[in-house]
Amino acid sequence: MRIRLGVIVMAGVLAPWALHAEIPANDAASEVMLPGFQGILADQLPEHDGPGATLYQRYCSQCHRMVSPAKHSVSEWNAVLTRMRVKIKGTGKILPSDSDWAEILGYLQHHARK
Numbered sequence: 870m871r872i873r874l875g876v877i878v879m880a881g882v883l884a885p886w887a888l889h890a891e892i893p894a895n896d897a898a899s900e901v902m903l904p905g906f907q908g909i910l911a912d913q914l915p916e917h918d919g920p921g922a923t924l925y926q927r928y929c930s931q932c933h934r935m936v937s938p939a940k941h942s943v944s945e946w947n948a949v950l951t952r953m954r955v956k957i958k959g960t961g962k963i964l965p966s967d968s969d970w971a972e973i974l975g976y977l978q979h980h981a982r983k
């Protein structure tokens with residue numbers, strides 16, 4: 870793992886497109902998948918008792934801890950969720966209904982980085 874990550878980092882320095890292409894193929898090296906990653910706790914979420922936060926917690930902490938909604942911009946959340954949808958389908962985790970999915974996206978975008 871350590872050697873593989875080094876290769877990716879070097880590839881990224883030499884050719885940024887290579888870094889971009891490698892990261893999705895190496896999920897385990899992602900910040901959120903590392904053992905020490907804390908993320909944001911449920912009671913620290915904005916509107917933490919509301920439906921958006923509740924659904925975010927229910928469906929999005931199946932594989933990793935939650936990331937603060939303020940970490941990403943509106944368009945970044947769109948891209949992240951598109952990626953997560955593929956991952957959820959590929960692993961047999963529970964996929965939210967379309968309306969719950971829209972609620973989660975709306976919640977994250979409402980509290981996104983401005």
Ligand code: HEC
Binds near residue numbers: 931936
């Ligand atoms: C099937 C397991 C799985 C589920 C369920 C899942 N994720 Fe992820 N998530 C991953 C993996 C693996 C990565 C690391 C690779 C990557 O970033 O694509 C990740 C990375 C992330 C990141 C880090 C990317 C960044 O740039 O900050 C965010 C944010 C994220 N997920 C949000 C979500 C949200 C929101 C949901 C709920 C809709 C969700 N995840 C559900 C597997 C999952």
